[in-house]
Amino acid sequence: xxxxxxxxxxxxxxxxxxxxxxxxxxxxxxxxxxxxxxxxxxxxxxxxxxxxxxxxxxxxxxxxxxxxxxxxxxxxxxxxxxxxxxxxxxxxxxxxxxxxxxxxxxxxxxxxxxxxxxxxxxxxxxxxxxxxxxxxxxxxxxxxxxxxxxxxxxxxxxxxxxxxxxxxxxxxxxxxxxxxxxxxxxxxxxx
Numbered sequence: 537x538x539x540x541x542x543x544x545x546x547x548x549x550x551x552x553x554x555x556x557x558x559x560x561x562x563x564x565x566x567x568x569x570x571x572x573x574x575x576x577x578x579x580x581x582x583x584x585x586x587x588x589x590x591x592x593x594x595x596x597x598x599x600x601x602x603x604x605x606x607x608x609x610x611x612x613x614x615x616x617x618x619x620x621x622x623x624x625x626x627x628x629x630x631x632x633x634x635x636x637x638x639x640x641x642x643x644x645x646x647x648x649x650x651x652x653x654x655x656x657x658x659x660x661x662x663x664x665x666x667x668x669x670x671x672x673x674x675x676x677x678x679x680x681x682x683x684x685x686x687x688x689x690x691x692x693x694x695x696x697x698x699x700x701x702x703x704x705x706x707x708x709x710x711x712x713x714x715x716x717x718x719x720x721x722x723x724x725x726x727x
Contacts, residue, residue, distance in 0.1 A: 596620035598718035601709055602648035605696070605724075609647055610636050612709055612720035613676055619716045626719075628670050628678040629663070629706050635723040641698035644688065650711055657712040660688035662697075665704040665723065677723065679706055700726050 598619045601612040615626035646658060663681035671678035686705075688694055696707075709720040 596622040598711065598716070599649035599653060601646065601650040601711065601718075601720045603707060603709070603722055604643075604645040604647045605636070605638050606642040610722055612648075612722050615719045615721055617716075617718035619718055626678065628680040629708055629719075629721040630676050630678050631706065631721040631723040633672070633675065633677050635704060635725045638696055638724045638726055640696055640700045640702075640726050642696045644694040644696055644707075646709070653713060655711055655713055657710070659690045659710050660694060661708045661710070662686040662688060662700070662724075663706040663708065665706060679721075679723075681706060696724075696726065702726050 596619060598614060598617050601614075602609045603612055604610075611632060613630040613632050615628075615630035617624055644660060663679075663685055664683045665679060666682045667680075669677045670680050686697060686700065688697065703726060705724050705726060707722045707724050711718050711720070
């Protein structure tokens with residue numbers, strides 16, 4: 537069969553296109569498929585790499601945050617963030633693997649390394665857990681909230697709402713500093 541120059545150019549273009557697609561797909565990260573028990577990162581910009589959901593901070597990683605509930609400290613898991621020029625999107629609200637038992641009306645304060653920086657905003661929100669986790673690892677569980685939020689007034693005197701019904705919830709913290717933000721989570725069981 538004789539190939540015309542136009543047909544050869546068309547086949548080369550298709551071949552180059554397929555090689556390009558293969559290279560792009562080879563570069564995609566799927567930490568869940570690889571059994572990686574680090575932060576479940578869906579997309580990242582810059583040079584962000586999956587890291588443990590809790591632990592030390594660096595200039596490009598938000599500081600550790602702790603929820604002090606009735607004076608008892610509970611580590612919050614880091615989820616989606618843009619900090620120090622690095623952005624990472626988590627697959628949902630990330631929490632430590634085990635829930636924490638709390639009482640309705642319990643006091644709620646922010647503690648940990650995050651209190652050492654000046655935040656322009658911090659806010660607490662509670663979501664009812666309405667389904668199964670969408671992802672899990674050794675040090676984290678991810679949920680996608682499907683119900684209405686319950687706002688928790690921030691600042692001095694913040695508390696788990698006293699009228700919150702018994703059940704399982706996601707307690708989330710949004711922390712903002714000029715040009716940066718981070719989202720943290722903790723699963724709580726209200727008795």
